[in-house]
Amino acid sequence: MLNIKTFKTESPKQKPDSNSRLGFGKIFTDHMFVMNYKDGAGWHDPRIVPFSNISLSPAAMVFHYGQEMFEGLKAYRGDDGKHYIFRPDMNAKRTADTNDRLVIPRIPTEDFVQAVKAVVKIDADWIPSAPGTSLYIRPFIIATDEFLGVAPSKTYLFVIILSPSGAYYESGLAPVGIWIEDEYVRAVKGGMGFAKTGGNYAASLIAQVKANKEGFSQVLWLDGVERKYKEEVGAMNIFFKIDGVVVTPELNGSILPGITRDSVIKLCESWGIPVEERKISVDEVLEAQASGALEEIFGTGTAAVISPVGKLRYKNDVMTIKDGGTGELSHKLYDTVTGIQSGRIEDKFGWRVCID
Numbered sequence: 001m002l003n004i005k006t007f008k009t010e011s012p013k014q015k016p017d018s019n020s021r022l023g024f025g026k027i028f029t030d031h032m033f034v035m036n037y038k039d040g041a042g043w044h045d046p047r048i049v050p051f052s053n054i055s056l057s058p059a060a061m062v063f064h065y066g067q068e069m070f071e072g073l074k075a076y077r078g079d080d081g082k083h084y085i086f087r088p089d090m091n092a093k094r095t096a097d098t099n100d101r102l103v104i105p106r107i108p109t110e111d112f113v114q115a116v117k118a119v120v121k122i123d124a125d126w127i128p129s130a131p132g133t134s135l136y137i138r139p140f141i142i143a144t145d146e147f148l149g150v151a152p153s154k155t156y157l158f159v160i161i162l163s164p165s166g167a168y169y170e171s172g173l174a175p176v177g178i179w180i181e182d183e184y185v186r187a188v189k190g191g192m193g194f195a196k197t198g199g200n201y202a203a204s205l206i207a208q209v210k211a212n213k214e215g216f217s218q219v220l221w222l223d224g225v226e227r228k229y230k231e232e233v234g235a236m237n238i239f240f241k242i243d244g245v246v247v248t249p250e251l252n253g254s255i256l257p258g259i260t261r262d263s264v265i266k267l268c269e270s271w272g273i274p275v276e277e278r279k280i281s282v283d284e285v286l287e288a289q290a291s292g293a294l295e296e297i298f299g300t301g302t303a304a305v306i307s308p309v310g311k312l313r314y315k316n317d318v319m320t321i322k323d324g325g326t327g328e329l330s331h332k333l334y335d336t337v338t339g340i341q342s343g344r345i346e347d348k349f350g351w352r353v354c355i356d
């Protein structure tokens, strides 16, 4: 249990008006959570302070060797007017796994959840209410030692910032075009693909730029060794519905274990739809498309929840999935997950956590 001190801002910012386009990750609330770590003292001095710049030495380790991690989750305003977050315990557990991989000291999972709840509660008025909007929560940890040697830092900063975000789909669930990347890879087994850390994203930008140039919004990564099996998309996990069966790549160490992925698997199973977590090759998908067995492809992640895939490009071939529209299962999953989040649909799994 953290003893969090609160220092409220004396000059609250103007909140965006509810009809404005919030976009994603551009507006920040009045406060942030901060906690320090020092070898010997452990995690200490948890506090909520006015949102402000952070002052660091130019020699701070994070700038040089990238020892950092981040998380992403959302707070929602329920239809009952109360405030909720979705499965924060999962983000806390994933933080522990990421920290272990990056040799960052663990934060007890209950402390992580307590910190998220506390800072969201202070800025709960910032949670937007229009359909599809939310307050994006970005916890992160950076290595702060003033030292240019390559070694784990002895000091860290854990920060949580909050950003009101607009509906991902402004005019209904819209399918995206995806580029299967066959030159660059994102991660390999033994690397840090399963960890939520900036380095993975740094490695991904070059392919993202390439895909964007060709008119595709996201990159689908293949395995780093054979470039044969599907791994995941940008900031989403990937699912294929083939002949009535939902298939998603197994968590093999190079794939990020998405919380939306886990929710989707549990929902499909509860509806009696068979789910297979296994290797799925590019050839298998191409063959399923050719035979007409490929019913749907969709990505899953906190930002978009479900992102139907309408178009897929591999080498020089572009294929349209079904008619390029949104599949029935994609729709049902989107409506169910967002329905549980807003309280329109009963939360049978106990995923919603009230912060009031």
Ligand SMILES: *Cc1c(COP(=O)(O)O)cnc(C)c1O
Binding pocket: 072, 196, 232, 233, 234, 235, 236, 237, 256, 257, 258, 259, 260, 261, 300, 301, 302, 303
């Ligand atoms: C965060 C992330 C996801 C999605 O995870 P969720 O917990 O569902 O938001 C998928 N892939 C990568 C690379 C990510 O960073």
